[in-house]
Amino acid sequence: xxxxxxxxxxxxxxxxxxxxxxxxxxxxxxxxxxxxxxxxxxxxxxxxxxxxxxxxxxxxxxxxxxxxxxxxxxxxxxxxxxxxxxxxxxxxxxxxxxxxxxxxxxxxxxxxxxxxxxxxxxxxxxxxxxxxxxxx
Numbered sequence: 001x002x003x004x005x006x007x008x009x010x011x012x013x014x015x016x017x018x019x020x021x022x023x024x025x026x027x028x029x030x031x032x033x034x035x036x037x038x039x040x041x042x043x044x045x046x047x048x049x050x051x052x053x054x055x056x057x058x059x060x061x062x063x064x065x066x067x068x069x070x071x072x073x074x075x076x077x078x079x080x081x082x083x084x085x086x087x088x089x090x091x092x093x094x095x096x097x098x099x100x101x102x103x104x105x106x107x108x109x110x111x112x113x114x115x116x117x118x119x120x121x122x123x124x125x126x127x128x129x130x131x132x133x134x135x136x
Contacts, residue, residue, distance in 0.1 A: 003123045004030040004038050013128070016046040016054060023058050024067040026074075034123030035078035037090075039098070039114065041132040049132055072096050072133040078124045081107065081116060096135055109133070 002010075005027045008018050017040055021027050030036065046054050057066040071094030079090070084107050088100035098109045107114040112131030 001122045003121055004034070004036060004126060006031070007121055007126055008038075008040065011040075013042045013044075014040055016043050017041055019058055020054070020066060020070050024063060024070045026067065026070050030074075030123070032123065035076075036124040037075040037077060037079040038124065038126045039073045039075075039109065039129050039133065040126050041073065041129050042115075045112075045130050045132050048130075049134070068094050069132070069134065070094075072135055073129075080125060081114070081127060084114065092133075094135070096133070098133065 005021065008014050008021050008027075008030070011018075021030060030038065056062060057069060072092050074093045075090045075098070076093070084100050084102065086100065086102035090098040090100065090109075092098060101108045109129070110131075110133065112129050112133065115128040115130065117128045
């Protein structure tokens with residue numbers, strides 16, 4: 001079984017996330033023992049961002065802002081899809097709180113759909129999402 005960084009490195013739908021994880025140096029954390037739950041925005045999610053936002057964050061001088069953005073997607077502990085309950089409040093490493101909503105069997109966080117594609121890995125789990133969690 002792979003760790004979170006290894007899954008991100010090889011998933012063809014997470015190419016932009018891979019760049020962000022490595023540029024922020026979170027690849028080291030996400031390779032460690034954990035466990036972590038990573039709400040992984042797919043490439044379509046990054047395309048929804050303001051034009052040029054991600055490119056700007058990937059520039060060397062913006063590493064802290066990029067790290068902050070990436071940390072909004074990481075929660076300590078292993079939370080499986082079936083364990084996400086309506087009303088759950090998840091504290092991210094970035095200091096934001098993710099509010100889980102479950103309606104008609106569909107799970108979302110702040111309106112972002114959490115896709116049922118769940119990767120189980122050695123140091124936690126990854127849930128794919130169609131939206132980047134930007135702190136407002």
